[in-house]
Amino acid sequence: MDEFGKLRDQVKNALSEFGYKKPTPIQSQAMPKILEGKNSLLMASTGTGKTEAALFPVFSQYLEENKEKGIKILYIAPLRALNRDMLKRLQRWEGTLDIDIQVRHGDTSKSQRRNQALEPPQMLITTPETLQAILPGSRMKEHLKSVEWVIVDEVHELAQSKRGTQLSIGLERVARLSGDFQRIGLSATVGSPKKVARFLAGTDREMEIIDTTSTEKMSVNVESPMPNSRDVELSDRLNAKPTMIARLRRIKELIDEHDSTLTFVNTRKSSETLGSRLRYWDSDYPVAVHHGSLSKDSRISAEDNFREGKLKGLICTSSMELGIDIGNIDFVIQYKSPRQVNRLIQRFGRSGHRIESISNGTIITSDPEDVAEAGVIAKKALSRELESTTIHENSLDVLAHQLVGINLDGVSNIEKAFQLVKRAHPYRNLPKEEFSEVFRQILNQGLVWKDGEEFSHGRKSYQYYYTNLSTIPDTKQYQIQDLVSHKSIGTLDEEFVVGQAEPGVTFICKGEAWRVVEVEDDKVEVEPVDDPYGAIPAWEGELIPVPFEVAHEVGKMRSTVENALERNKNLEEIRERIENNYPIDQNSSEWFIKQLRNHLEEAxxxxxxxxxxxxxxxxxxxxxxxxxxxxxxxxxxxxxxxxxxxxxxxxxxxxxxxxxxxxxxxxxxxxxxxxxxxxxxxxxxxxxxxxxxxxxxxxxxxxxxxxxxxxxxxxxxxxxxxxxxxxxxxxxxxxxxxxxxxxxxxxxxxxxxxxxxxxxxxxxxxxxxxxxxxxxxxxxxxxxxxNELASSGEIVVPERAEKEILRVLKRRLSNRQVRLFCLNCRDWSTLTRVRRLSNEPTCDNCGAKFLALVPRKKGDRLKALKRREEGKTADEDEKNFIRRAKESGNLILTYGKKAVIAMAGRGIGPQTATRILAKQHKNEEDFYRDILRAERIYARTHRFWDS
Structure with a gap:
């Protein structure tokens, strides 16, 4: 085991026992630096052993240390799934090294947390949020004083979010307790390694960057499967367009050609669509869907079955980008452009570790523009031109939360708190005035108290701190309710509702177009619409933004083709030039060129x-x-x-x-x-x-x-x-x-x-x-x-679609339960459905037609009518009820069942019904069209009415 250099013999023997024969490139380069005690950022693709590159030398150093009580190694990963996965991978080391390794996160039971407080593990695997939770704890705070190594997994993901900003101060809070410790970051390829390294190091610390990604090989090509006669036949059975079937066929072929394949998609909807179509095609096909909206049990089951070889493929979103161990993957499919170079490298980097570190994958595109975008991204990935990393600098809401946390930790001097914050890289340039503004804000809110240059906390401080451990917004779901049928048709995320769902906007849900009528409480009222210009997909918020650099190069590709077409170059010459510059197949390049040629003929x-x-x-x-x-x-x-x-x-x-x-x-x-x-x-x-x-x-x-x-x-x-x-x-x-x-x-x-x-x-x-x-x-x-622009005004609905809308409305109104009360004898009422009424409803008791439409739960309201006849006084509400009852009775007396139908509409009272019934409708459709129009007006305006 000499290949493992200066690691202690106890670790080397364990490696031999566990089947490690020689170090991977990242292990060879990283282990000597970590053994020297240097802070290090390790960059390599998933599956290349970078986690072990950090842990082997840390374990080796751990064996040299005294075994006093306390947490020595802190392993921080952004996902609970990564925590569980890491614990599985490390459990075999516990007996060998006599080390207790435990996990702590939001799912950890009270008894486990209590045991950890009494007898801390030597290595704790946790999340950024749970670290925040344990820092102020009286016992756990004592255990953190022993920390000597902190390993942050997927640090590139954290660095770009407020979770990472919060963690950066959290690490400085740990350093205040333990003295400084060795910092090790694990990362896939990133566009700004120095920026990520500085993020992890904090102010005034050196950080080694150990990057083996340049030696990792990647094979990527862009394909555009074209439909054949079999695809056309299959399209009817699978209820999809032939072009979609062609792409599905190619995905199936690629999965069949390999042992284990990940198929990445950009949205949850796409994963469900592909998964459902593959199951319709072959109900026993060994693939499963994996995305963040599925239950934890469903995701774990899919991961386990894939790892054990029971599945040949997973169709997944970014949920599979991070380094969860699901076994060896020999191929990756990207369905449609990945939209960013970083995404492609991260996803394709999950494959190929059994075949000499070559990451293999194919991008399946859906239209000519998708071809160009995927081609540009593939080219940039092969030449390692990645997007730069953006970090949240001087985030003030995170600062507010951390100031309270720092005080809970035991720091009571305001200036010392300011200096501690500035040691975190995102706050290195924080102006004192901004710090003071935030301090005044939390002071005014009663989250801290001030006494000269000192500050303290109370019960409200604890409540605020512990209910805001996560920086991830808690977003609610809105029910989508069809105005016509009054049925629920799905849900919308809060961000979509806030950012897009204004009244008049059209969006797509479950393959159908809907126009927003009103947003109220936890409900979005909509009406069906056949929009000839399409609509916003309800899941659009999931889409990854396409960077300026990618779109700009797509524009340059267009320019190249346009210039060649204007010089009368033939299609084959242009195609060869594109294929020489981008990893695009013949079908794809021809598709792209032909679209531009058609466009150039018109503009x-x-x-x-x-x-x-x-x-x-x-x-x-x-x-x-x-x-x-x-x-x-x-x-x-x-x-x-x-x-x-x-x-x-x-x-x-x-x-x-x-x-x-x-x-x-x-x-x-x-x-x-x-x-x-x-x-x-x-x-x-x-x-x-x-x-x-x-x-x-x-x-x-x-x-x-x-x-x-x-x-x-x-x-x-x-x-x-x-x-x-x-x-x-x-x-x-x-x-x-x-x-x-x-x-x-x-x-x-x-x-x-x-x-x-x-x-x-x-x-x-x-x-x-x-x-x-x-x-x-x-x-x-x-x-x-x-085809995607939302309609911001009324559009002409095609006749066929409108007839369907009116048919649904008519069915709903006919099934509406109504209560009729005889205003003549005042001794009869009935609860029935509108469809059961005759055209001229009459009282079963006295035969009169003077019937009022009253609330289905009659209660004391009907008694008010009788008291009024007896000459007794009525209050204001009762007077309004009596007036409306008589108005509805006059309408039913005049118009019969038609009046009941009109008043069965949502928000339609006697006055509105009078206006509808007074019109000379050419046909029944015009009548129902007016009812629908009145319901729309009510839906849009009723929240402004006086209650």
């Missing part, structure tokens, strides 16, 4: 140096290949300016390559060109502040920042405090500043947008305009976003 091809405005009917499309965040930022600013210019709101939809607007009138599309001409780079910053204030996304972020600050209750939801009240209350506070910082970092790219506008102003980027008539239709590149 200029948009490129980074040539933007195109396409006007079609009430739509304007700005073709701009600048990525998800730049386009979203530009779109929000343009929409705000255009709305001011035309005096009316416009619909907005953006993607990495286009920004589309829907105008109230066709003639207003020219406003897009004028607005771009007038937009100066120096206007961006002030405009953005205005856009932010009016943004529902900003309000949603502010809500969650306020929760993390403890300024509002943890279980408060957006529907209770939506609107501008939240803004006014927190304007000018650190909460506002933090919400703005968070949105700017994650959702906006102001500096790059300003650069682009400057290039546009100086003529470095030209702007072309194209008018498209109804007969011509949108251009090939414009059609895709117009």
């Amino acid at each position: 200029p091809v948009p490129t980074p140096k040539k933007l195109v405005i396409e006007s079609y009917e009430k739509f304007g499309v700005l073709h701009a290949p600048f990525g998800t965040i730049v386009n979203k930022t530009l779109g929000q600013i343009l929409a705000a300016l255009i709305s001011t210019r035309i005096g009316s709101s416009v619909g907005l939809k953006s993607d990495p390559y286009r920004i589309a607007f829907r105008f109230p009138e066709k003639e207003q599309t020219e406003a897009l060109r004028k607005t771009i001409d007038d937009l100066k780079p120096e206007f961006v910053e002030p405009l953005l502040k205005k856009v932010l204030e009016n943004s529902s996304v900003f309000r949603w972020r502010l809500l969650h920042v306020a929760k993390r600050f403890g300024a509002i209750e943890k279980d408060a939801d957006f529907s209770e405090i939506r609107g501008r009240g939240l803004l006014k209350f927190f304007e000018g506070t650190p909460l506002w500043k933090e919400a703005e910082r968070e949105v700017r970092l994650e959702k906006m790219d102001v500096s790059r947008l300003a650069e682009l506008l400057e290039s546009l102003q100086e003529g470095e980027i030209e702007l072309k305009c194209v008018e498209r008539s109804r007969n011509e239709g949108p251009t090939p590149l414009g059609l895709s976003i117009l």
Whole structure:
């Protein structure tokens, strides 16, 4: 076992016993550095042994230390699943090294936690949040004084989130207790290794970067399966388009050709779609679905069955990106573009460790633009051009929480707390004034008390600290209710509701289009609509943003093809050039070229140096290949300016390559060109502040920042405090500043947008305009976003779809239970369904037609009618009830069953029913159409009525 160098013999003997013959490249390079006691960032793909590269030398050093009571090794992983997996992998070391290894996280039982407090393990595997929970504990705090090694797994994931920001201060709090310790980070390939290393090291510590990713080989190709005759036949049976079947067929072929395959998709919906279609095709096909919304038992079962070879494949989202041990994987499929280089490398890095460290995978694309994007990402992955890492600098809500935690730890001096915070890398440049603002905020909220330069805590401090251990927002689910049928059709995430679901917006759920009528409490009321321009997918919020660099190169690919086509190069020459530069197969490159050739026949091809405005009917499309965040930022600013210019709101939809607007009138599309001409780079910053204030996304972020600050209750939801009240209350506070910082970092790219506008102003980027008539239709590149643009106003519903809507309405009203009461004899009432009534309902007791429609639970209200006849006084509510009862009775007397049908509509009382019934309807459909219109009005306005 000489290959394992200076490790202690006890560790070497164990390695021999466990079957380790020689170290992997990351182990060879990392172990000597760690044995020297150096802080180290280890970078290698999943499955290359980087965890062992950290643990073997740590175990070796542990054997040399005294065995005093306390936690010596702290292993921090971002997922509980990784904790469980790590414990399984390490249990065999316990007897060999005489070391107690335990896990502690949110699922750990009270008895286990109590035992750990009394008899701590020498190695504790935990999560960032659980570390926060144990730091102030009187006994666990004592055990943490023994920490000598901290290993942070998946540090690249943590570094980019507020969880990591919180952890960075948490590690400094541990260091205050134990003195400094050796820090080791484990990471897949990242775009900014030095930044991640500094994040883990904190201020004034050296960090070695040990990176073996450059020696790891990757094989990747982009495919676009085209449907054949068998796919067409199969499409009917599987209820999917032939193009989808072709992709499914190719996925099945690749799974069959390999022993164990991960198929990555970008959304939960896609994983369920692929999984269900494969099961329809072959009910015994050995694959399972794996994503974060499934139950823990379902996920663990899928992982175990895959590891044991009972399954040949998993169809998974990012839930499988991190290093959960599921055995050897020899192939990875990416379904549709992975949208980021980091994602592709992380996902493909999960394969190939049995075949000389070659990661093998294929990207299956779905359309020509997907081809180009996947090709660019694959090329960048092969040349290791990754996206840079972004870190949350000076996060104020995390600071507020940590200040309380630091005080609970026993630090009572304000200046010492400030200096401790600044030792964490994200806060190294924290201005004292910002620190003081946050301190004043938590002081005013009663979370801490101040006495001169000292501060202390009370019961409220503990409650706040322990209920805000997680920085991940608790998002609620909204029920989607069909206005027509009153049935629940699914759920929407809070972020989608806040960011997208304004009244009038159309979205897709379960394959159908729905228009939002009202958002109220925990419910979104919708109506079915056949939108010829499509709608927003309800799961869109899951999509990974496409970086500027990727979209920009897709634009350059277009430019290359456009220039070749204009020089009359033939398809084969252009195809060969693309395939020489990008790992794209023949079908894919031809598909991409042909789409651009078709587009060029109708309009200029948009490129980074040539933007195109396409006007079609009430739509304007700005073709701009600048990525998800730049386009979203530009779109929000343009929409705000255009709305001011035309005096009316416009619909907005953006993607990495286009920004589309829907105008109230066709003639207003020219406003897009004028607005771009007038937009100066120096206007961006002030405009953005205005856009932010009016943004529902900003309000949603502010809500969650306020929760993390403890300024509002943890279980408060957006529907209770939506609107501008939240803004006014927190304007000018650190909460506002933090919400703005968070949105700017994650959702906006102001500096790059300003650069682009400057290039546009100086003529470095030209702007072309194209008018498209109804007969011509949108251009090939414009059609895709117009098929996704939400309708922001009324549209003409095709007759067939409207008939179906009215049919559902009619069925629902006919099944409605109603109670009729005879206003003539006052001794008869009946509870029945509308469909059972005759056209001229009469009292079974006296035969009169003067019947009132009353609440189904008659209670004391009917007694009020009788008391009134006896000359007794009635209160105001009873008077209103009597009046409405007589009004409904007059309608039924005049219109019979038709009046009952009208008043069976939701929110339709006698007055509204009178207006509907008084109309001269040409046919029954017109009658039901008016009822539906009245229900819509009620749904949109009833929350504003006086109760």
